Amino acid sequence: MERLLRLMMPRGLLGRSLLIILLPLLILQGVALQVFYGAHLDVISRRLAGAVAGELSFVVELLQRDPSPENRAWVFREVAWRFDMALAFEPGATLGPTPDRPTSLPLLPLEDDLARAMAERVGRPFDADWVSDARSVIIRVQLPGGVLHAEAPRKRLFSGTLYYFTIWLLGTAALLFLVAALFMKNQVRAIRRLASAAEAFGLGRDVGPMKPEGATEVRQAAQAFNHMQERIRRFVAQRTEMLAGISHDLRTPLTRMRLGLAMLPRTEEEEEEVAALTQDVEEMERMVAAYLAFARGEGVEQSQPADLAEIVRDVARKARRDGAEVAVEAPGSLVLPLRQDALRRCLANLLDNARKHARRVAVAVREIPREPPAGSERAQGGWAQVTVDDDGPGIPEAQREEAFRPFATLSAGGTGLGLAIARDIARAHGGDIVLEDSPLGGLRARVRLPV
Template identity: 45%
Template sequence: MAENVDLSPVTQSDPARPRREPAIKRVLPRTLFGRALLIMVTPVFVVQAISAFVFFDRHYDTTTQRLAQGLAGQIAATVAMLERDDIGLSRNEVFNLAQRTMWLSLSFEEDKRLPEDLPPPQNTILDNRLVGALQERLAYPFAIDTHTLPEDVRVWVETDDGLLRVVVSRKRLFSSTTYLLVFWTVGTAALLVPIALIFMRNQVRPIRRLAVAAERFGKGQDVPSFKPEGAQEVRQASSAFIKMRERIKRQIQQRTEMLAGVSHDLRTPLTRMKLQLAMLEGTPEAASLKEDVTEMERMVEGYLAFARGEGTEAPETTSIGDLVREVVDRVTREAGHVDLHIEHDYDLPLRREVMRRAIGNLVANALRHGDVVSVRVGRRGTTVEVTVDDDGPGIPRQQREEVFRPFHRLESSRNPLTGGTGLGLTIARDVVRGHGGDLLLEDGPGGGLRARVMLPA
């Protein structure tokens, strides 16, 4: 006695529930081109960002500090010359000397003090470095203004005799190398990124062509113009694909040629047996043998149709709506009525004859086992679907995959008097999968069976 086995799946989590991707995967690019470009560009920007933060910050700070110290030293030297009487220079001569040699514009107001309405120094590198340098070299109160005038910086120094006002060009406190560094940093990035884009696009293009060729071949379409190109690894993968394609085509051709010979060899003795039975007409044994020969001939035809598969028929652009309408018209002329509804019509690359036989087999099965049959043609996402529904006894859920096995018949669920060799559904699924789609059996809305043909749009 066979043991009862629980066929229910045992899983720790619901496989139908989609797994939530990590946050990093949702942010990263999905394509190989995007990821490869990210790998190339990210180090460039990271290195430039680090160098800009470390070198540029230190360079700008050091340069500004040294320029500020130089200016503070010149102002301190001018104040010292104004306070000393033994150098033999008047105030105007000191101002002219400072203007000529140090590019300082000076003015002096006697008995004046620092104005109270001067703007306070701002928290910038220039203000901090200039204030620090003046504090180191001057023993007098001072004030600075680096933002009021667009091109000049002003400094006030309160001496014992009055208020000294110094105006100097802002360029003396800035270095042009700072801008050159920014230019070269941004410029090199702007130059390297387009080069990386062009390079990566050329490297990814052969991979995309290989993917398209594999997808077309999986749908039963030939790709004679495909050739290896690109990097060595991509060429190796392309060569392997071409060799695989040739092996598959050679195997199909050998199988077709072999079965053509088998067909000829089997038809000949069957024909002789039918002729001999015709001479024995009228005997009970002859009638029984004639039924056996007819059954054997039908089984041989079914086996050859299954083994030939799609044969050598070339795909051509076909209207799926017209094809299904033709199948329904042909089947309903022989038996039954079919409710046909075409939501949208689509042109697909199909092997017309084998697809017509596959869909016709599904519709004929539905009419054989049900009274009400409906056929629908529509689109769901990226697939075009042809559904065939009936109100017959259906097929138990646990046996729906078994019916696709060659020569498998469900005697307990289908009427054995209806005939059939158990190859119809096998051939139909083989044809649909040869076009890159799939054939599924489900519960029908009318309580019977639904056959769902899914083809890539």
């Protein structure tokens, strides 16, 4: 039962809010209709049926007191004028079968009320035909000399105020529901805009400050989001400027050290020591450059629609010029919002790692559907997936997550920032990178980017 209720419950805030408003309203009106108007209708129905049965009982007594044709005609005229009921007498007749009631029509409580009233007040065999005439009810009563036919208008047995009351209840409920739906839709729209802005900002897309609207709490959340967005941009800009200054300050003394080592007079015995120091200085320059590239992974570049397949082919061509054997499998085009320069650096790092440790490299690009979130049947959008396979020694599964840590070197050479920079760029796009076993026997780097 709990699972069934969970499946039947609306998923969105708008649906749940409207359900919270509508359900108590329907329950309240149902209780009012049943308790108050239901009891009132029951009383009215019994009284109307009792009145018709009492009039027929009075007619039967008059006909039995004086069964002459003259008296019968006078009674019929008076009843038609005073009681609005048409009477006819069929001498020598007996009651036959009552026409069957259509099964599509519900059994009305007033039929039971009329039967009960006729049994109490008339006390003779009778039947009622509710089918033959849409405006009247034909009641037949067995008398000693024949059958008395009475045609009573339905309005004398049924109160039409039930329809008006039901229409009033449903109309007011529909009006209140419409007003609540319009109001809640405006409130939920502001929340959806806030969620969309947060999602776009998380994917690295510059959406600018959003306009606060809706309820006070939603406005406060929008303003807090704008302040957070501005603080993050300011932090990234300050960090980039600071690191640019650090780069300038570090490269100047390193350059002087290289020049000093190059111009330093030395003997043959000192040549090896000077060469080792020169390599250390070059290594420091590479580490500084790699660190700056890692720190600028988020960068200030804005996302623009770009062809991912063309970017992959271009990066593969550069890798081939460096001596790598790279096979590319990509569609004609796959356009999505990208930071082109950052993504080129991400893919170049992956291909460079594969080229250093393997002979063959295969790159594939394809679009795959996004898995639906928990509790939902469908997912929005899809993924653009880039896989980089190689036939190298690979990385043990227990060390794959460690390989993404900055400055974690699992092999000789390098600074240990290539995979860290690549994952940083992929996550800045709203995606990620995972390492898996490759069909070629080595390592597979799987990059997913939201479409």
